[in-house]
Amino acid sequence: GENVEQHPSTLSVQEGDSAVIKCTYSDSASNYFPWYKQELGKGPQLIIDIRSNVGEKKDQRIAVTLNKTAKHFSLHITETQPEDSAVYFCAAKPPTGGSQGNLIFGKGTKLSVKP
């Protein structure tokens, strides 16, 4: 089955710097790759996603890139702010099952943005 590896497990940056989180997946047939932000005591919240027919997607300070050949995708946050501090999860959707919720998650990256 699908397996998702995520690195790094912790990341500390200075406010205003960029942060990059990387994930690899094992099933080349996976076709949907969302990123979730989870704040303490809350459920994961979708922040950006990308489908397998797209190489890059950007939404203000957040961007995601996908390399299908290498089976890896990355989250880029520019001009980081203290409120970006949270745990970020990448996920991949294997081809079985129709809905977006049947996801395989990475182990998460704890991002700390220092003022």
Add this chain to the structure above:
Amino acid sequence: EAGVAQSPRYKIIEKRQSVAFWCNPISGHATLYWYQQILGQGPKLLIQFQNNGVVDDSQLPKDRFSAERLKGVDSTLKIQPAKLEDSAVYLCASSLGGASTKSEAFFGQGTRLTVV
């Protein structure tokens, strides 16, 4: 729009006891999921419902876990009897459902279970 509601927020039980969690998905969402999130890990899918039918329960430990979604709306997840390793946050999520590629999954705040 109201989000996914879960209760209780916290639960502490002794091993071998039973516990139940409740989830009310976003109105109109046909698909409902239960995830288990162990501390320091990503969520792991336990079961997926489409309306009141089970789509995927391959990772549900059926000897102790059960879930139902009567009438295709609210859902309950039960553990009986609980083990120490069941300590985790149990997340409920819902989505519009079907094969739509635009169907984002929305998560509730979760129920934190501690088994002592």
